[in-house]
Amino acid sequence: MKVIYSEKQRLHRVKYEFLSGEPTACFEKPERADMVLNAIDQHGGFSVIAPNSYGTEPMQWVHTADYVEFLQSAWSEWEARFGSEHDASPYCFISPRHLRHRIPKDIEGKLGYYSFDMTAAITKTSWEAIQSATDCALTAADLIMQGEQAVFALCRPPGHHAAPDLMGGYCYINNAAIAAESLRRQGKGKVAILDVDYHHGNGTQSIFYERDDVLFVSIHGDPDYDYPHYIGFADEVGEGAGEGYNLNLPLPQGKTDWTLYGPALQTALEKIQQFGADALVISLGMDTYEHDPISYFKLNRDNYAEIGRQLGQLQLPTLFVFEGGYAVDDLGHNTVAVLDGYMNSPA
Numbered sequence: 001m002k003v004i005y006s007e008k009q010r011l012h013r014v015k016y017e018f019l020s021g022e023p024t025a026c027f028e029k030p031e032r033a034d035m036v037l038n039a040i041d042q043h044g045g046f047s048v049i050a051p052n053s054y055g056t057e058p059m060q061w062v063h064t065a066d067y068v069e070f071l072q073s074a075w076s077e078w079e080a081r082f083g084s085e086h087d088a089s090p091y092c093f094i095s096p097r098h099l100r101h102r103i104p105k106d107i108e109g110k111l112g113y114y115s116f117d118m119t120a121a122i123t124k125t126s127w128e129a130i131q132s133a134t135d136c137a138l139t140a141a142d143l144i145m146q147g148e149q150a151v152f153a154l155c156r157p158p159g160h161h162a163a164p165d166l167m168g169g170y171c172y173i174n175n176a177a178i179a180a181e182s183l184r185r186q187g188k189g190k191v192a193i194l195d196v197d198y199h200h201g202n203g204t205q206s207i208f209y210e211r212d213d214v215l216f217v218s219i220h221g222d223p224d225y226d227y228p229h230y231i232g233f234a235d236e237v238g239e240g241a242g243e244g245y246n247l248n249l250p251l252p253q254g255k256t257d258w259t260l261y262g263p264a265l266q267t268a269l270e271k272i273q274q275f276g277a278d279a280l281v282i283s284l285g286m287d288t289y290e291h292d293p294i295s296y297f298k299l300n301r302d303n304y305a306e307i308g309r310q311l312g313q314l315q316l317p318t319l320f321v322f323e324g325g326y327a328v329d330d331l332g333h334n335t336v337a338v339l340d341g342y343m344n345s346p347a
């Protein structure tokens with residue numbers, strides 16, 4: 001299987017995030033990709049290739065132009081005002097309640113306007129990494145269009161929390177959504193996105209919520225108790241033409257092992273088959289792992305191999321896009337377990 005990865009992704013390293021009221025080292029860090037690359041190397045069944053460059057135009061397929069411009073200029077505006085000692089980070093947010101929706105002129109106001117939480121800080125070199133991650137997803141989509149059965153876009157920073165004009169959850173540009181849109185524009189009639197990250201893919205849902213040509217299915221921790229808290233419930237089924245093309249399968253935190261996860265996955269795969277997908281994009285978050293430090297499911301490596309096998313049985317062109325997963329020591333082998341399961345899936 002081809003793996004698309006760029007060393008430029010190392011350029012994004014945020015210093016801190018706040019967890020339970022405490023500043024802590026950011027869980028989303030370059031070492032995550034290193035562990036995946038190590039495991040891929042040990043496996044031997046993969047070839048790692050660099051992405052092509054696509055510029056910013058494909059980002060505007062799913063994001064607003066003003067948001068993409070903001071991401072590019074945020075650091076220079078921040079540095080001009082505050083210097084380069086600290087990462088650019090919001091402290092004041094626009095709420096859907098009682099505040100006016102106008103874009104402030106000041107960088108602190110802009111950061112809050114375009115963020116929904118404090119986990120997506122911007123560093124001096126973040127933009128290069130963000131852009132290279134999206135290039136990886138787009139290169140993978142092109143390879144699928146050229147006939148590859150499955151490709152893994154090893155993207156970081158991840159993307160599935162990024163909405164049309166919002167960053168958050170370590171995400172800036174929605175790589176999976178752009179990959180799906182690329183497949184659509186190049187001729188795949190129907191594209192299904194299955195998000196198996198522990199956290200609901202709020203950004204991807206928002207992008208495709210009113211569309212019937214891209215199905216979004218997500219299996220995740222119940223948002224009544226888990227991030228992103230305000231979206232990801234089972235009664236969100238899509239709107240307008242998109243009604244019936246959004247399926248959320250929230251599962252309880254703390255006690256979700258394979259006995260609960262397996263049936264949810266089955267439901268997801270049946271929905272994708274009923275939809276009649278021509279291609280499949282997997283938002284491959286690995287934070288459903290039993291030892292993940294910030295998530296609360298209980299999946300193990302055997303379960304990941306089984307997920308891969310079941311995905312393979314759909315027999316669809318499949319583009320894996322890397323998302324979350326923070327148990328760094330096991331992250332590489334868990335990720336490879338899914339991909340290996342897929343490659344060894346009985347036809």
Ligand SMILES: [Zn+2]
Binds near residue numbers: 197199285325
């Ligand atoms: Zn996650």
